[in-house]
Amino acid sequence: MNVIILGAPGAGKGTHCALIREKYNLEHVSTGDMLRAEVAEGSPLGMQAKGYMEAGKLVPDDLIIDMIMKKFSHSTGKGLLLDGFPRTVAQAKALDEKVKVDIVIDLAVSDATVIQRITGRRMCPNCNAIYNTRYLNGSDTCSACGGKLVQRADDTEETVKKRLESYYAYTEPLIAYYKAQGLLHTVDSETGVEQGFADIQTLLEPIA
Numbered sequence: 001m002n003v004i005i006l007g008a009p010g011a012g013k014g015t016h017c018a019l020i021r022e023k024y025n026l027e028h029v030s031t032g033d034m035l036r037a038e039v040a041e042g043s044p045l046g047m048q049a050k051g052y053m054e055a056g057k058l059v060p061d062d063l064i065i066d067m068i069m070k071k072f073s074h075s076t077g078k079g080l081l082l083d084g085f086p087r088t089v090a091q092a093k094a095l096d097e098k099v100k101v102d103i104v105i106d107l108a109v110s111d112a113t114v115i116q117r118i119t120g121r122r123m124c125p126n127c128n129a130i131y132n133t134r135y136l137n138g139s140d141t142c143s144a145c146g147g148k149l150v151q152r153a154d155d156t157e158e159t160v161k162k163r164l165e166s167y168y169a170y171t172e173p174l175i176a177y178y179k180a181q182g183l184l185h186t187v188d189s190e191t192g193v194e195q196g197f198a199d200i201q202t203l204l205e206p207i208a
């Protein structure tokens with residue numbers, strides 16, 4: 001099955017995708033993680049993307065579509081778990097030409113929760129595991145691989161507000177796009193991770 005996880009910044013896309021990938025053996029494709037790897041490598045794409053990401057803006061569609069199509073051409077053949085892609089209607093149309101989407105799950109969350117979660121997020125630069133200072137008890141070590149946790153460059157309150165603006169302008173319209181295709185389901189992501197994942201499994205089990 002091919003699954004899209006939609007949602008505002010900090011809605012819990014990465015957190016839930018780690019659980020979904022494990023349970024359903026899907027290929028997790030996160031355009032955010034891919035871009036951060038390009039930036040860390042200093043590749044030409046990374047150098048072009050860095051300024052947009054740090055300003056809380058979307059990276060232009062042509063760069064993203066080119067990057068994702070290259071990724072699909074080296075696909076493992078497993079079902080896809082798309083996290084952070086598509087993020088514009090143009091990206092969704094490019095995806096439609098390549099992949100049959102089976103379900104779209106929108107993680108619904110308030111702006112206030114987004115800001116609180118994102119400013120407390122820490123992540124592992126080695127394995128991309130996601131944490132929050134609320135549950136770290138002062139630790140700065142990744143429990144999965146031992147890496148030193150970092151705060152993302154775009155996780156400041158000011159940048160998060162810009163990212164929310166980009167979300168409402170360009171990504172929220174995808175809710176109507178997928179609703180019209182009968183593919184959209186909404187999960188309340190204000191709940192804890194456990195409840196949210198239980199609700200996601202209820203949606204995925206019948207098509208897994």
Ligand code: AP5
Binds near residue numbers: 007057
């Ligand atoms: P990306 O990395 O995709 O960022 P994002 O969409 O803003 O989403 P986040 O990664 O910030 O949040 P998330 O929903 O994954 O939440 P998480 O699970 O980490 O993209 C970064 C940038 O790259 C973009 O701004 C853009 O510039 C560019 N980009 C990427 N894709 C693009 C595309 N397709 N087109 C154009 N540009 C693109 O959770 C957040 C925190 O909350 C964590 O600390 C977590 O522990 C905690 N948490 C999560 N769920 C819960 C819960 N239920 N209860 C309590 N805490 C929770």
